[in-house]
Amino acid sequence: MEHFDQTDARILNELQRDAGQSLESLGDTIGLSRNACWRRIRAMEHAGVITGRVALVDxxxxxxxxxxxxxxxxxxxxxxxxxxxxxxxxxxxxxxxxxxxxxxxxxxxxxxxxxxxxxxxxxxxxxxxxxxxxxxxxxxxxxxxxxxxxxx
Missing domain, CATH: 3.30.70.920 (Lrp/AsnC effector binding domain/regulation of amino acid metabolism (RAM) domain)
Structure with missing residues (x-):
């Protein structure tokens, strides 16, 4: 990924905590629009920073x-x-x-x-x-x- 900033890190921290949250909820927490969050997530997926999304099972x-x-x-x-x-x-x-x-x-x-x-x-x-x-x-x-x- 060419540019990884603090906003990307905040998004990743939130997704690591709960990858199932809505883009609206994520955007509210991060302070970005739903679309801006989606674009950043897609960029991190394409760059291989985000390698998958899983459910954690007890x-x-x-x-x-x-x-x-x-x-x-x-x-x-x-x-x-x-x-x-x-x-x-x-x-x-x-x-x-x-x-x-x-x-x-x-x-x-x-x-x-x-x-x-x-x-x-x-x-x-x-x-x-x-x-x-x-x-x-x-x-x-x-x-x-x-x-x-x-x-x-």
């Missing part, structure tokens, strides 16, 4: 109350293994995020499952799809802060 309401972080270590770092791992993690619905890491850990996976049996099923599915040297899991006991909003 995991407990859909029986996915257990969050797990899986620390993955591998013996292989070749491109074929990485492509297979990437494809496998993208196809498993319970896996929400996958990060390639520095240090002792190769990958960090964040997943949501119903319970311990759900975790075991996810784990079995993953190791069936791609060979992994070691997996350690940590289960979230309390979510203190979980946000999707970027600080702008």
């Amino acid at each position: 995991p407990k309401a859909v029986d996915l109350g257990l969050m797990v972080f899986m620390q993955v270590r591998t013996h292989s770092h070749d491109p074929d293994w990485q492509a297979k791992f990437n494809k496998a993690t993208r196809t498993i619905p319970g896996i929400l995020s996958v990060y390639r890491m520095t240090g002792d850990l190769d990958y960090l996976i964040r997943a949501r499952v119903r319970d311990m049996a759900g975790y075991d099923a996810l784990y079995q599915q993953l190791i069936h799809l791609v060979p992994i040297a070691d997996v350690a899991a940590s289960f979230v006991m309390e979510e203190i802060k979980d946000s999707t909003a970027l600080p702008l």
